[in-house]
């Protein structure tokens with residue numbers, strides 16, 4: 001009886017109304033603040049971030065590296081390999097990020113990821129679409145794959161930040177979401193707590209698996225993640241996809257972290 005879906009619907013929607021009402025009351029007592037500047041939000045602002053802060057996100061200056069989307073130190077023409085690229089072998093066929101991981105964009109992503117402000121995913125959809133269309137306008141994507149979390153981490157966080165980004169992106173672009181094409185079979189320490197890029201590399205090795213290679217064989221895929229730092233995580237996801245027979249793997253992230 002516990003699993004009867006019809007018995008869950010009324011209580012869920014009732015709970016939803018209650019949550020809505022609760023939020024309304026809470027907003028009256030504690031007016032919502034911008035997650036970046038902490039000033040009170042105005043009518044017309046997103047419910048987590050003010051227009052001013054959202055307008056201060058810095059796009060990755062072009063031309064950027066075609067492989068890792070790092071801004072080029074010397075400017076000039078686009079290159080396919082740069083000093084900030086992940087160490088070889090690189091298994092993906094190009095990456096693009098909407099913003100640089102700095103200033104208000106970094107603050108907003110931290111609030112999204114670590115303070116669980118999941119509604120912020122909405123403000124990243126349009127920039128992800130734009131970045132994708134500018135960089136990958138000529139590629140065919142057969143499926144969109146969010147970087148998976150280990151089950152225990154997803155339980156703790158209650159949502160997968162990359163999956164939520166990918167969901168919005170897919171519905172906007174009318175692309176197929178492939179939630180379980182790659183799974184995380186090994187728990188790894190959070191990448192943010194580690195220092196060296198070589199340590200990130202060894203930590204992530206063997207963390208992912210493609211449970212059903214038939215689903216990815218011969219296809220082109222877009223892997224979605226929140227931040228591209230060293231590229232170790234997305235490179236490992238691309239590696240298992242290629243081993244399973246994927247033809248091309250492209251990477252899309254909200255932000256590119258560069259030192």
Ligand SMILES: [Zn+2]
Pocket residue numbers: 034035036037038039049050051052053054
């Ligand atoms: Zn603000």
Ligand SMILES: [Zn+2]
Pocket residue numbers: 065066067068069070080081082083084085086
């Ligand atoms: Zn590069």
